[in-house]
Amino acid sequence: MKTVIIYYSLDGNTAGAAESLAKLIGADLCPIQPVKPMISAGKPTFRTLMQGGGQVTFGLCPKLKDFSTDLGGYDRIVLGTPVWAGKCASFVRTFAKKYAKQHSLTDKVTAVFTLSGSGDNAGCIADLKKMLPNIGATVSLADKGNSLSAENEKKLIEFAEQLKR
Numbered sequence: 001m002k003t004v005i006i007y008y009s010l011d012g013n014t015a016g017a018a019e020s021l022a023k024l025i026g027a028d029l030c031p032i033q034p035v036k037p038m039i040s041a042g043k044p045t046f047r048t049l050m051q052g053g054g055q056v057t058f059g060l061c062p063k064l065k066d067f068s069t070d071l072g073g074y075d076r077i078v079l080g081t082p083v084w085a086g087k088c089a090s091f092v093r094t095f096a097k098k099y100a101k102q103h104s105l106t107d108k109v110t111a112v113f114t115l116s117g118s119g120d121n122a123g124c125i126a127d128l129k130k131m132l133p134n135i136g137a138t139v140s141l142a143d144k145g146n147s148l149s150a151e152n153e154k155k156l157i158e159f160a161e162q163l164k165r
Contacts (some may be wrong), residue, residue: 003027003163004071006106007080008091010038012023012145013115019078021113026162027078030071032091035063042072055090064094077109078163079128079135085114096131111163113136113156119148137162 005027009015022029055062071077077100081092085100088096100106109132114121119142129135139159142148 001075002073003076004030005078005080006030006032006071006095008032008034008082008089009080010082010089013141014080014082016144017113017115017141017152019161020153020156021078021080024157025078025163028069030067030069032095033065034091035065040124058105061094061097062081064091064099067099068136071103071105074094074108076111077105078111078113079109079132080113081115081124081128083118083121083124087127088114088124092128093131096128100132106132107134108130110134111159112160113139113159114142115141115143117143117146119146149164 003025005018005022007014007029009018009031018029021027038051079092079096081088084090087093096109100109112125112128112135114124119140121138121140125135125138137159139155141152141155
């Protein structure tokens with residue numbers, strides 16, 4: 001099964017998880033790139049956190065750059081997102097709500113991994129399942145610096161095994 005991992009990462013947490021998962025399951029990587037990137041220099045600032053939180057709170061769908069990869073050629077899409085204010089990042093919302101729908105990719109998104117400060121993804125997954133009803137496999141990972149992040153590698157390996165079935 002040809003798989004691509006589509007993800008958005010502001011400060012590298014989600015990108016790192018995507019890269020690890022891609023190695024475990026033999027998937028290609030495809031980052032979501034916004035037309036207007038958020039302001040961040042490594043560690044998000046208060047302004048960046050307010051901007052991201054505001055975007056998800058109001059359900060905004062910022063524009064994305066076109067993907068350089070032909071996503072229609074994949075059998076399965078695994079989606080990766082940071083959790084902002086209990087929901088997926090606004091750029092992932094744009095992918096799920098607009099891009100996937102326009103390009104008939106909605107049914108191919110069957111798995112999601114999330115990263116958050118709390119390690120909880122229940123609200124984010126519930127929100128995504130409204131837009132992407134075929135999501136089955138999910139895993140919640142914790143951001144670097146959170147003591148729960150020590151479990152991320154084990155959780156990713158278990159998630160990868162689930163995806164290989």
